[in-house]
Amino acid sequence: MKPSAVRAIPRAVILSHIFVGTVLAASIPATQTLAQPQPTQSAQAHAQISDGQGKPLGTAALAETPQGVLIQLRLKNVPAGSHGLHIHQTGRCDPPKFESAGGHYNPTDAQHGLQNPQGAHAGDLPNVFVQQDGMLDLDVVAAEVTLDAGPNSLFKDGGTALVMHAGPDDYESDPAGHSGDRIGCGVIERQPVQ
Numbered sequence: 001m002k003p004s005a006v007r008a009i010p011r012a013v014i015l016s017h018i019f020v021g022t023v024l025a026a027s028i029p030a031t032q033t034l035a036q037p038q039p040t041q042s043a044q045a046h047a048q049i050s051d052g053q054g055k056p057l058g059t060a061a062l063a064e065t066p067q068g069v070l071i072q073l074r075l076k077n078v079p080a081g082s083h084g085l086h087i088h089q090t091g092r093c094d095p096p097k098f099e100s101a102g103g104h105y106n107p108t109d110a111q112h113g114l115q116n117p118q119g120a121h122a123g124d125l126p127n128v129f130v131q132q133d134g135m136l137d138l139d140v141v142a143a144e145v146t147l148d149a150g151p152n153s154l155f156k157d158g159g160t161a162l163v164m165h166a167g168p169d170d171y172e173s174d175p176a177g178h179s180g181d182r183i184g185c186g187v188i189e190r191q192p193v194q
Contacts, residue, residue, distance in 0.1 A: 045147055045154065047162045047186030049075060052096035057184050058136075060162050061191075062154070068143035069154065071125075071162070075136040075184070083130065084169035084179030087123030087142060091159020093185035101161040101185055103175060105145070107152050114171045120144075122152050123160070127168045160188045 045062040058075035073085075092100035104112060105123030114120045122144035130136050145152050154160045165179035 044191040045188050046191050047188045049073075049162065049164070049184045049186035050093070050095070051077075051184055052098070052182075054095055060186060060188075062147060062188065064147045065141065068141045069145050069147055071138070071140050071142060073128075073136060073138040073140075073162075075130075075138075075164075077134045078130045078136050078164070079166070079183065080130050080132050080134065082127050082168035083183070084165035084167065085125045085128050085138075085140075086121070086163050086165070086169075086179075087125070087145065087154065087188070088161045088163045088185075089123070089158075091161050091187045091189075093161055093163075093187055095185075098161075098163060098182040098185040101163050101182070105154070105160050107156070108144075112172075112175050114169075116172050124169070124171075127171075128164075154188050155190065162186050162188060 044064070047060040047062070049057045049060060051057055055077070057077060058073070060074075061072045063070045063072075087105040088101035088103065089105045090100060090102035092102075094100035104121040106112075106121040108122060110121055111118035112121055112124060114124055114126065122142070125140055125142060128136060128138055145154050147154055162185070163182050164184035165181065166183050167178070167180035169179040
């Protein structure tokens with residue numbers, strides 16, 4: 001793994017159960033033990049992730065923590081390999097290509113990429129690696145966004161969406177990292193208070 005890739009991870013911290021793709025699409029296990037962020041009593045959200053044919057792939061549970069927004073992604077029937085994962089700027093997931101989700105969520109007008117000196121977008125997340133069984137069990141913290149009020153809120157006017165791409169993000173190229181087609185999308189919605 002390149003040293004620059006190691007420096008990039010704190011912006012969106014990988015917590016457990018996944019493999020992280022590097023710029024060269026090689027993958028290493030995320031073995032570092034990190035303290036699991038504890039959700040606060042405030043905002044929570046969820047997203048139902050579907051593929052371009054409308055078939056459900058699974059769910060994402062989101063919760064506000066002191067470190068940022070914890071995203072717990074539980075998917076199945078995902079193509080094997082490395083995939084880019086991003087929060088996109090519009091809360092729409094019109095199949096089959098999900099272009100309605102717009103570009104990456106970027107409220108600070110940064111350039112794209114966890115390894116870009118002028119980046120990253122608030123919605124840039126580390127690549128994920130799906131094994132041959134098609135299952136993805138991912139916990140990641142998006143440190144630059146919030147579910148509460150504020151300029152980086154995922155509940156801004158028009159909403160936001162969670163999008164998975166066909167290939168890995170190169171972590172550098174502006175505006176989107178050459179991660180290919182959008183193969184999964186889910187609108188981020190408020191979780192009803194129980």
